[in-house]
Amino acid sequence: MNAIELVVLDMAGTTVRDDGVVEQAFQRAAERTGVADRMPWPEALQYVRDTMGRSKIDVFTHLADGDVVAAAAATAAFEGAYAEIIAEQGAQEIPGAADAIAVLRDSGIKVALTTGFAPVTRDALIDALGWRDLIDLALSPADAGRGRPAPDLVLTALLRTGVSAVQAVAVAGDTSSDVETGRRAGAGFVAGVLSGAHDRAALDGADAVLETVAELPAALAERGLLGTVLAARTS
Numbered sequence: 001m002n003a004i005e006l007v008v009l010d011m012a013g014t015t016v017r018d019d020g021v022v023e024q025a026f027q028r029a030a031e032r033t034g035v036a037d038r039m040p041w042p043e044a045l046q047y048v049r050d051t052m053g054r055s056k057i058d059v060f061t062h063l064a065d066g067d068v069v070a071a072a073a074a075t076a077a078f079e080g081a082y083a084e085i086i087a088e089q090g091a092q093e094i095p096g097a098a099d100a101i102a103v104l105r106d107s108g109i110k111v112a113l114t115t116g117f118a119p120v121t122r123d124a125l126i127d128a129l130g131w132r133d134l135i136d137l138a139l140s141p142a143d144a145g146r147g148r149p150a151p152d153l154v155l156t157a158l159l160r161t162g163v164s165a166v167q168a169v170a171v172a173g174d175t176s177s178d179v180e181t182g183r184r185a186g187a188g189f190v191a192g193v194l195s196g197a198h199d200r201a202a203l204d205g206a207d208a209v210l211e212t213v214a215e216l217p218a219a220l221a222e223r224g225l226l227g228t229v230l231a232a233r234t235s
Helices: 023-033 041-050 056-063 069-088 097-106 119-129 152-161 176-185 214-223 228-234
Strands: 008-009 111-113 137-139 169-173 189-194 208-210
Touching: 008 152, 008 176, 023 041, 023 056, 023 069, 041 056, 041 119, 069 119, 097 111, 097 119, 097 214, 111 152, 119 137, 137 152, 152 176, 169 214, 176 189, 208 214, 214 228
Parallel strands: 008 111, 008 169, 111 137, 169 189, 189 208
Antiparallel strands: none
């Protein structure tokens, strides 16, 4: 099995604390654009939870009964609402996330962040956390073609970082969509984390389910997927 050269990490719920912010932003956007009137909000909220991690416009297209114009307006409203909430509450990392990323990069492994957010929201989060120099790459569906669960984000990260093979890529995230996108991309290792939207049952199909992303370097080392220097450091 290939040693890992690239780790692709989700943002909200995986490396960035969510605490219900995404759900709040969905509700504000749906109410402000009238999408909330298309179906009972409890039903809509359950769909949001079930599809967490997917491209926001895909989710809103469903909530708007296929009305792509309304979905586009709601998606723009979502980005504005999310920015409002982050401005009110601030952005915080999942405890240990930055340290885990630093350990991986110190070993020569590239790290990419991926998200269903628009680039403007993604970049605002990265800047709020001070992570601009911590990562190699950050991607949104607009950069890759399709959002999760399609493999585009992972494969675009692979192409842009120049790693040798899909088997040299590890993917980690807190939703079933993260697990599915890693599988569709052919990643060599796919991990679910329990710090976000979905529980252990929903993450079934991952190679490992971890409490948080902080456990990822050690999990890779235990499976012999890291170089000898990092494996010794995490043992």
